[in-house]
Amino acid sequence: MSAKKSSFNHPKFGQIVIVRNARARRIILRARPDAIYITLPIAAGRQQAMDALQKYGEKLQQQRTNITRHIDFNYSIDAPLFKLRLKAIESGRFYMKREGEEFILLCPTETDFYDSSRQQWLQKSIKNRLRACAGEYLPARLQRLSADSQLKFGKLSIRDSHSRWGSCNSRGDISLSIYLMLLPQELIDYVLLHELCHTKEMNHGERFWQLLEKLTNGQAKELRSRLKGYRTDI
Numbered sequence: 746m747s748a749k750k751s752s753f754n755h756p757k758f759g760q761i762v763i764v765r766n767a768r769a770r771r772i773i774l775r776a777r778p779d780a781i782y783i784t785l786p787i788a789a790g791r792q793q794a795m796d797a798l799q800k801y802g803e804k805l806q807q808q809r810t811n812i813t814r815h816i817d818f819n820y821s822i823d824a825p826l827f828k829l830r831l832k833a834i835e836s837g838r839f840y841m842k843r844e845g846e847e848f849i850l851l852c853p854t855e856t857d858f859y860d861s862s863r864q865q866w867l868q869k870s871i872k873n874r875l876r877a878c879a880g881e882y883l884p885a886r887l888q889r890l891s892a893d894s895q896l897k898f899g900k901l902s903i904r905d906s907h908s909r910w911g912s913c914n915s916r917g918d919i920s921l922s923i924y925l926m927l928l929p930q931e932l933i934d935y936v937l938l939h940e941l942c943h944t945k946e947m948n949h950g951e952r953f954w955q956l957l958e959k960l961t962n963g964q965a966k967e968l969r970s971r972l973k974g975y976r977t978d979i
């Protein structure tokens with residue numbers, strides 16, 4: 746909504762993106778693969794952002810390096826709904842194939858996995874596949890849960906969102922992250938039901954949680970805390 750972005754390169758902590766957000770109540774720092782993001786309330790000064798960065802920068806930078814998983818022949822994704830691994834081929838070109846439940850990305854043995862453009866290309870290929878799977882699975886699943894719970898939604902969009910698993914606006918339009926495909930089924934359902942509940946209750950008040958607890962057989966809070974152990978990235 747009313748967010749303003751600016752970015753710069755910090756000598757010690759690299760790329761920094763400052764987001765001024767009218768709705769932010771406090772300073773929030775997040776490590777993402779591309780930068781450290783600092784969300785500032787409108788009233789906060791740039792110095793406060795710098796102070797927070799001094800204090801937490803080192804830790805965030807550490808997190809950042811862990812975020813982007815290096816992709817090579819040891820890389821694999823083994824989520825219930827999305828499985829992928831790399832396999833070496835003697836010669837020829839890169840290609841993706843499906844073997845049963847699993848996607849296999851075939852790469853020539855001489856592939857230079859330390860080449861950063863090669864890493865980017867591999868990430869993009871994996872994300873494309875994840876997006877395609879999300880596009881096949883999520884609309885039908887949301888439709889199903891919507892019918893079962895009698896909670897109607899507006900439009901559905903599926904995005905490469907790192908910041909949220911899902912969201913719902915005041916028109917009842919729901920947006921879902923492609924990274925949901927990396928979660929166990931019950932956590933995917935939790936996020937979908939959470940967003941469906943927002944079509945009735947726009948906030949996280951008592952009535953919202955009552956509804957969500959009802960739809961998750963009293964598991965909502967537990968599912969919510971389990972969700973915190975997962976990341977929105979490949």
Ligand SMILES: [Zn+2]
Nearest residue numbers: 939943948949
């Ligand atoms: Zn919510």
